[in-house]
Structure formats: C-alpha cells, structure tokens
Amino acid sequence: MTGVVLAGGRGQRMNGQDKGLLALRGRPLAAHALDALRLQVASLLVSANRNLDAYAALGAPVLSDTRPGFEGPLAGMLTALRAAKTDWVLFMPCDTPGLPDNLAARLYQAVTGKSSAYATTRGDAHHTCCLLHRRLADAIEAALNSGHRAVRDFHASQNAVAVDFPDWSGLNLNTPEALAAA
Helix, strand or coil: CEEEEEECCCCHHHCCCCHHHCEECCEEHHHHHHHHHHCCCCEEEEEECCCHHHHHCCCCCEECCCCCCCCCHHHHHHHHHHHCCCCEEEEEECCCCCCCCCHHHHHHHHCCCCCEEEEEECCEEEEEEEEEEHHHHHHHHHHHHCCCCCHHHHHHHCCCEEEECCCCCCCCCCCHHHHHHC
C-alpha cells in the first residue's frame, strides 16, 4: 500500500498560506501526516503544487497535479493513483494529524469487493481520508472532465464503504483558529 499526504491546495481557509508547511508543535503539518502514515504503508508520496522543495525535504517523493488549475483533492488523488506502484493507495489530508494506528488495516478489511473506503468518526465523514484502488484513476479523470470535483460525490458514485473510527477525534486543522487551538 502507498500512503499519500494531500497538500496540493491553495490554502484558502489559511489566508493563502501553504497549509502543509504550517507548524504544529514546531513541525510542519505535512511532517506529522507523513509520520502517521509511515507506520501503516510500504511507501509514501506527497501531493503538492507549490513549495515543492520544502515538501521534498520532509523525506518523501513529491507529485504535482497533472491537471492545471488547482482542481482540488481529486486531482491530487488522480496523479497519485497513476504514479503509485501498489494497487491500493491510502490518502490523508495534510491538516489531519493523529490518524488511528489501524486506519490502513481497517479500511483495507472493509473494502472487500469494492474499490474505495473512507473514514468516519461518529457520523462525520472524512472523505479525503480514504483508501482507493488504483483502477479508479480513469473514473476520477472522467469525474474531473465532467466538472465533478467533490470527493464526497466521487465516493457516492463508487458505493464506497464508510468505516467508523469511534475513538478517533478526526481533528481537522484547516483554519488558523483550529491550528492555534491545537
């Protein structure tokens, strides 16, 4: 399984700052994300569209979207699925530190007979915290070509399995206030 940290956005909720490079406890958010994935996957990638050298310094290969225009997480997922050397790819956003230790294992167990699964916490969906089979690359590309960019809608179109992690906070640090509180 390949793990991918999604850090390719424009940082709109962070006043244009590159979210993955913002510090939490003295380290970039993306470094925390890589650490969380490192124990669960065989290889790592970072999906980023700016500050590529800074991301590369975190110790994982960096991919930029193959599609122009910051089309969102699905574009990063498409690029990663096409680049992955494994059949299964585990995605997580750069602003969600503290993944469950069994995220990869539980999503993989649940995805039997399907091509995608995503995490939930007590009914709250975390659509970008997901496991996708790389055969979904063409379906993602078709969705993007049709103007569909929501990961939630893509999961629905694939009948993705929702897997609840009731003991996980699902903490998402996507605003300056949330990051400061953490």
